[in-house]
Amino acid sequence: MNVGSLTVVGMGFGGGGQITAEASQVIGTSEKVLYLVADTSAAEWIRAANPTSESLGECYFGRANRLEAYLEITERILSFVRRGLRVCAAFYGHPGVLVFPSIEAIIHAREEGFDARMLPGISAADCLFADLGLDPGRHGCLTFDATDFLVRRRSADMTVPMILWQVGAVGRLDYPRDGNKENIKVLSEVLQKMYGPRHEVVIYEARVAPGCDPIMEIVCLEHLADASINLLSTVYVPPRDEPFVDEDMARRLAMPEDFLLKVNRLASKGIPWLPYARPSFAQTHER
Numbered sequence: 001m002n003v004g005s006l007t008v009v010g011m012g013f014g015g016g017g018q019i020t021a022e023a024s025q026v027i028g029t030s031e032k033v034l035y036l037v038a039d040t041s042a043a044e045w046i047r048a049a050n051p052t053s054e055s056l057g058e059c060y061f062g063r064a065n066r067l068e069a070y071l072e073i074t075e076r077i078l079s080f081v082r083r084g085l086r087v088c089a090a091f092y093g094h095p096g097v098l099v100f101p102s103i104e105a106i107i108h109a110r111e112e113g114f115d116a117r118m119l120p121g122i123s124a125a126d127c128l129f130a131d132l133g134l135d136p137g138r139h140g141c142l143t144f145d146a147t148d149f150l151v152r153r154r155s156a157d158m159t160v161p162m163i164l165w166q167v168g169a170v171g172r173l174d175y176p177r178d179g180n181k182e183n184i185k186v187l188s189e190v191l192q193k194m195y196g197p198r199h200e201v202v203i204y205e206a207r208v209a210p211g212c213d214p215i216m217e218i219v220c221l222e223h224l225a226d227a228s229i230n231l232l233s234t235v236y237v238p239p240r241d242e243p244f245v246d247e248d249m250a251r252r253l254a255m256p257e258d259f260l261l262k263v264n265r266l267a268s269k270g271i272p273w274l275p276y277a278r279p280s281f282a283q284t285h286e287r
């Protein structure tokens, strides 16, 4: 194994509040820390924890082509590993969730004979599960990058909750800040064909600092392009239909009859639009 190593860590959201103990330890003890985070409090936290810290922001923000930016970030991380340093690369959220350069850097570092690993972090989806009360195991959970969803014509299942990432950059190769909503209109049209124009979705933004509230804006699909969607927005699309229960299969699996009764009782309560009480949620957050 060559001298030099790479540990990729996640910062979660909201400053340093969601950073894990092991990630914190790696940031504090690495010989070089490179970071790409979305808020200044997280950047301040990292710089205070390790004086070698350096932002990757200039390789990323404002670039015309995100893929090229990702490749540049990968190379920048690897350049310090190749110098024989114990390097930590810190990204906001979970470092393996929609973070192209983190996985690329680990693959290349390992190919070149360096020790490289990733530690998990708290992703925007984890925050969404907590804030919306969505349990991804209860009715499943589909999750797509919004561009991938459209361009590959991914199928939605009308009985399964769906999370769409990077809606604010749908179909864009750059890091858009021009407020152009044309591609969001396309997404809205496609979703309306599937779910209907009055189907309500949540524009979600996790809290960016401790003490802040998360943003949860409810809009009908027909008004999706009018909503305040930005580069940090994640869209939660609740299921439209009741999930089907195959009773023959349940019996074949020797599942007890009272399980089926329970399932039917739960189903009769309606679609789990939002598991947290809808009236109070709507009063506080509906536009």
Ligand SMILES: C[S@@+](CC[C@H](N)C(=O)[O-])C[C@H]1O[C@@H](n2cnc3c(N)ncnc32)[C@H](O)[C@@H]1O
Binding pocket: 013, 038, 091, 092, 093, 094, 095, 096, 097, 098, 099, 122, 123, 124, 125, 164, 165, 166, 167, 168, 204, 205, 206, 207, 208, 231, 232, 233, 234, 235
């Ligand atoms: C490049 S991905 C990074 C995801 C991040 N690694 C994670 O684990 O959540 C950027 C996308 O993550 C989501 N995202 C980023 N910040 C967010 C926030 N504060 N609240 C909700 N979603 C967020 C949005 O869908 C955004 O377009």
